[in-house]
Amino acid sequence: MRVGLITLNSSDDPLFNLPITQGFVNAAADAGAEIVMTPEVTNCVSSSRAHQKEVLCHEADDPTLAALRETARLRQIWLLIGSLGLKTDDPDGRFANRSFLISPEGEIAARYDKIHMFDVDVSDTERYRESDGYRPGEKAVVATTPFARIGMTICYDLRFPHLHRTLAKAGAQIITQPAAFTAITGEAHWHSLLRARAIETGCFVLAPAQTGHHREKVDVNRCTYGHSLAVSPWGEVLFDGGVEPGWGLVELDLAEVDKARKRIPALSHDREFRVET
Numbered sequence: 001m002r003v004g005l006i007t008l009n010s011s012d013d014p015l016f017n018l019p020i021t022q023g024f025v026n027a028a029a030d031a032g033a034e035i036v037m038t039p040e041v042t043n044c045v046s047s048s049r050a051h052q053k054e055v056l057c058h059e060a061d062d063p064t065l066a067a068l069r070e071t072a073r074l075r076q077i078w079l080l081i082g083s084l085g086l087k088t089d090d091p092d093g094r095f096a097n098r099s100f101l102i103s104p105e106g107e108i109a110a111r112y113d114k115i116h117m118f119d120v121d122v123s124d125t126e127r128y129r130e131s132d133g134y135r136p137g138e139k140a141v142v143a144t145t146p147f148a149r150i151g152m153t154i155c156y157d158l159r160f161p162h163l164h165r166t167l168a169k170a171g172a173q174i175i176t177q178p179a180a181f182t183a184i185t186g187e188a189h190w191h192s193l194l195r196a197r198a199i200e201t202g203c204f205v206l207a208p209a210q211t212g213h214h215r216e217k218v219d220v221n222r223c224t225y226g227h228s229l230a231v232s233p234w235g236e237v238l239f240d241g242g243v244e245p246g247w248g249l250v251e252l253d254l255a256e257v258d259k260a261r262k263r264i265p266a267l268s269h270d271r272e273f274r275v276e277t
Contacts, residue, residue: 001147001252004028004036005208005228007241011215012046014055018064024247025071025079031249034147035078037208038068039228040155040180041097043084045214047222049133056095058087065100073106078145082178082208083114083154085134094135099152099178101143109145112152113137116160122184130156140166148173148254151203155179158193158207161200168201169267173257175203179224180210186225191237198231202261204252205231211243233260 006024010017021042028036043064046052059065064084072079079102086096097114115138117131140163141152151167151174158177167175175197181190198205211226228241230250239250261267 001035001254002033003206003230003250003252004031004033004247005206005230005239005241005250006036006038006247007209007211007226007228007245008039008042009212009214009245010039010042010045010210012044012048012051012055012217014043014064017043018067020245021064022067022071024245025068026075028247028249029075029077033077033249035080035145036247037080037082037176037178037206039082039208039210040178041085041210042082045180045210045222045224046085046216048216051217052085052095052133053087053093056085056087058089059098062086069102069106069108072102072104076104078102078104080150080152080176080178080208082176088135090135092135095133096137097130097134097154099154099176101145101150101152110141110143110150110152112141112154113139114154114157115140115163116156118156122182126182126184128182140170142167142170142172151175153177155181158197161197164197164201164203165267168203172201172203173254174252175201175205177205177207178209179207181225183223183225186227190225190227191229194229194231195235195237198233199235200266202233202257202264202267204233204257205229207231209241211245233257
């Protein structure tokens, strides 16, 4: 199967971002991609909750979702929208960080809301509290397609190996890891963590990423790492998209999943244990 991985430098204006995303999706489809994947927060990278309230929409009204569903239908491809920031009806007004798998008919085949919130202090000057604006999901998702079973994750989920192991044990052969990793943490951990999750699960791990300095109306210095990656079940980096926005194509052989798991059948070697302190 041929996969198109898209690297974006999304701004905080969803309507500005949309035609850029569509252009990359169409280019990957022209090159023969059967499934195309976009990064986390494809529609809007913003550090301002007030601005997000102005520009984000509910799922039923979101223009990015509607347009990309139509693109998938017209191009007859599967499309993973890495995630969209969306309004919810939660009483506290928090948003959802939601990934969508779109079928070639333009239908929503699966949804996944990011479970783990990025509440961290990267440095003395770089602090994130994702849970202030977004509410966490509560459900892991494995989606069935004609070519593979796909486990869905988003960005900070990468640091929680038990989620990936659970997805693999539930039948996932591919794990999607769309992200907007910070430049600092990406440089230190991105490649290592993605390779580790692939090796641990015997899955292909596919990680379309945001990159570069992001244009926002508020005066912030948001910078993401880029390097959209495809990693094999044996931990080999099959594709690295670098730091420029664009797209790339990678071919996967799903037989490699069974091959890796037969060589190292760790998914069937769990043992109960206790901890002494």
